[in-house]
Amino acid sequence: MLLFVLSYSQTKVKGVVYDELDRPVDSVRISFKGTSISTLSSERGKFMLSSEEEHSTLVVTYEKKHLVREIPLDRRVNRNIEIRLNSEKSLQEITLIGKPKKKLSKKENPAYKILQGIWKNKERNDIHSLGSYDYRRYTSINMGLNNMDSVLAKKILGDDYKTLRKVLIKDDQEEEKIAIPVFMNELTERIYGKKNKERIDTEGERKSGLNEVGRGFGVERFSQVFNEINPYDDDIRILDKSFVSPLSSRGYGVYQYALKDSISEGGHMVYTIHFFPINSGDLLFQGRFKVVDGIFAVTDIWMKTTRQINMSLVRDFSVEKHYTEVKDDFYLPGKSQYEGNFTLFSKRKDEMGVYVKKEINEYEYLMDQPHDDAFYQQKIVQTKSDQFEKSDEYWKTSSGASEDTEETLKIIQGLRANKKISRVSNIITIASTGYVDLFKGLQTGSVWKTISSNNIEGLRLRMGFRTYKTEDDKLRFNFYGAYGVDDQKFKYGIEGIYLLSSQPRIVLGASHLRDNLQLASRLISPSDLLPKSSNSSSLIRRGENYYLSNVMRNTINFDWALNNNLHINLSAVHQQIESADPKLFSMNYTLPNSSEIQSKLNDFATNISLTYTPGRNVYGYGVEQKFGKLPYPTFMLKYTRGYKGVLNSDFNYNKLQLLIKENFFLSNFGVLNASIELGKTFNTVPLPLLSPITADQSLSVVPNSFALLNYYNFTTDTYMMGHFEHHFNGFILNRIPLIKKLKWRSLIFYRLAYGSISQNNIDINKSSVNYIAPNNTVYSEYGFGIENIGYGNIRPFRVDFVWRSTMGEFSGLVPPSFGVRFGFKPGF
Incomplete structure (x- = not known):
């Protein structure tokens, strides 16, 4: 009973201090009245205070102006207090925000009329409603480990710890935590648009990572967490999930809205509306947005997933967008920040995990200065990873990067020599790719395909190798060997692929295969090189798997990319196919107009396929490109022609x-x-x-x-x-x-x-x-x-x-x- 009372009496307060422009304010003291329990707001304006006793009053003190204000607390747990200061640094407004206990009807809720205005003016407030536009965009993606305990960080980082501590301590934690950046990618672009035409020119790109960029920490998966997010869209795509936007016309069915503030700014009323998910486990956000009356344009929006969200490996996602008035009563995105935090065991804020942070700065807007139609058809095609490298001076003066970027890059570069960090990076690389470095230029793998079994081979042991210097290798060889314990036979496959041309992108490939394959489970594929996955074996199965075919196959392959998502593939294939064990599975046939039984097929065929994958995210400039994890449609048409007599082929078809x-x-x-x-x-x-x-x-x-x-x-x-x-x-x-x-x-x-x-x-x-x-x-x-x-x-x-x-x-x-x-x- 005593434990119950202590738990019930605990008081917790958490919030943020802002100025009148919604910028965070530091050094504001927050305390429980009549106690010495207090804290100062951090550089981000955040504060958190807790006590085992029950308290009913919070004292806010801004000592520079000798300002004191008391705030009554009407509940034990206050998670979303907002304290606002005006330009004279006096307390302007204090808002205790909690999820409404009752959802109001559309007629009762004043926020609903404002939402209707947003929906009605959605097209009017979109950049594509302009005759023409031109602006610059800076984008950075920063990945790393966060919430690392200071004791563990000291052991791993050694002398690097002091440098990190000054820059990247999580300031909203009661206990000191360290974040270690491991990868950063920066991109500057110039965007030109007119009606339904848009041209995007890359101007500069810079990458930095602890190991070879793109390999460690699942960069190929995690760096593509966020595409551009438009809150005006009904749905927001993050990873392979779809979230209902709080500005969606369907939002009133899944969110609760509360109008919390209305003030006059620049001749317009500006409303602040808070929103909460009706069901906290759904793919929804919690947060607030500010909207200008009359034109119903959103000027700021903050939203974050709740701790109860039903997603695996995800602690939370947060989205923050600030809009700038580029001309009278017309707002377009200025600075945006998206952050995803990933943890393995729980959604607790203090658990160590992986973070992905994407920052966007859109600036130097020019309106109504259109170019001719031919201008928008021109494209600058990137064909190599260093094509847009710029000097350090460019990034300091012309990129639109934030002040923290250079310090983060220095930390990444300084940690490259840290052996313990490199070991962690290599372990995660192995887990994400399945390959292990043997020595420079050669890897073995995939470790996930080492052991399997079937009724012909019994236990099947496999080992593979590939040449690998960088992600952008123009030439790559793959080889694997497999041995069956029961049939005591060795199988193998070898493949070589070469990037003949980057623009247009042309890849030549050739392969030789001698292996047992399960032809009754094959799926359509544009290429007839080595199969990417084994379909002949599994460790756990039902029934008997005697129906294997022994295949000898030689393939020459030509792949021509009309663009990243439209490929024409040509191949010539010569193969001999027979049963892997004729005593258990017969593949016999007779030739047309003949009674002679054949057991081995000789086949020569050519294939041509057209593959279209609109919306697929493609990256990499070597012979093997990688694809983003966001779902995309696929349309594939394949024609195969068999030639009797060519290399003793048996059939025309x-x-x-x-x-x-x-x-x-x-x-x-x-x-x-x-x-x-x-x-x-x-x-x-x-x-x-x-x-x-x-x-x-x-x-x-x-x-x-x-x-x-x-x-x-x-x-x-x-x-x-x-x-x-x-x-x-x-x-x-x-x-x-x-x-x-x-x-x-x-x-x-x-x-x-x-x-x-x-x-x-x-x-x-x-x-x-x-x-x-x-x-x-x-x-x-x-x-x-x-x-x-x-x-x-x-x-x-x-x-x-x-x-x-x-x-x-x-x-x-x-x-x-x-x-x-x-x-x-x-x-x-």
């Missing part, structure tokens, strides 16, 4: 395939991932050249495959497959009492397959597979899943419950009618 993948973001209702694949083989061919419906016999969740089918249950020469999976992102489970505390997220899915097989292909089949196609009834799988399963802030697990439709006939064993599948994918 034509095959056409089409893939469409799209992600539909449905605001707070989640995201629907959809894909459709169509294909047709126009001539008579044996089993290795047909199109089995993609099956998967592992117990894992495998995208774009059918979890309950056995290999070669269905074989087609004409097919259609569809996969539809909707992730609710917590929309349903966040609303169920008790269940919502688990932070689970639900999903539903539906998969279908339809196809046919010609009589000519059936007639030449002499294999152990009986050709059955789902041509009378659509085969389908459906079910639901639970994801975001785990503990604390790490929730990588997923469980799917799968059912299938009733079918009359299958080739081989009848697949189960129900199954449970497990997924492991660290994500957000």
